[in-house]
Amino acid sequence: MKMIVGLGNPGSEYAKTRHNAGFMVVDRLCALHARGEVAKGRFGAATIDATIAGEKCLLLKPTTYMNLSGRAVAEAVRFYKIDPIADMLVIVDDLYLPVGRVRARSGGSAGGHNGLSDIQRAIGTDAYPRVRVGVGLRPNGGKPPMMDQADFVLSRFGADEEDDLNASIETAAKAAATFVQRGIDVCMNECNAPASEPKRAAEDSKTTRERPVDGSERKD
Template identity: 50%
Template structure:
């Protein structure tokens, strides 16, 4: 069993915002690998879940509905319920203002980098040893950070983010099939070219 969690904020007003790229990727994964196909999400673990099958690997897709900065309890509950090893079985997909729009970066550990959602996960798990897929949304410039991440992409950024969301879907599938190291080798190298 693998767990892929995408971070975001619930509610229509947050759809398609920079902060919700994690939710966007989970929705795309669900469209491809939901098991059974087209199955609706259900409320579990303080979030919305979809059962998926990526190749022969049972995978739970999770969108915490606790709001971004309180995602840890939802993810930790699912990890404990399924007795998962976060280092091997958990992938978190999240926005990152420190990366250029359209870049993705896979990491297996490290600091939250000022991201409150990741900080909450680390606190809830008691560990930072899990894989994350960071999706670049650009730095806010002169716009207050909260306003920026809760805002929608510009037209130019939208053109840059679409391929990144697809790369994140491919990276998530690679992570399920081949693990973190191989995923980092394939996708971090692709993004540095």
């Protein structure tokens, strides 16, 4: 069994903020692969079963705030006896990647991300795979607005970023499926290759209704 974790903050006020990119990807995976009903509250998270590439998976979104994400992850890891190094993937926003970029890593430091730091603390290792979704620097080299970093990650994406954001969500969802089917090494090779740079999202991906893991209807 594999577990795919999307990081973000709960509540409608955070729904489309940069810090919730991980939630957005897991919602997309839910729309593509989930079965059954969303379970709320267990492990301090919203969870749903999914089948990806023929393998049973658990999609999980912590319902605590970002800096307390570790509790839900650690409880699910213990309950399902999941090996976090081989069988868990965390999808997270990355301030230092431009919108539209997606990168995969087999492990490493939290890089100042509070959600990753708390997961590392809770499970006792930083050697767990993750997919990083860019929310920061613009692809053309433009820098984020001059504002506090915390304020920036809690800001919403601009209209001019929507196409690149949608493309990166699709790319990250595909990377998660590759991880499930073929492991993190192949996922990194495919996701990090120059040829895998996201293009503009197709119009049909913008109109597809997503099924959020928290059980609510997405409101665009």
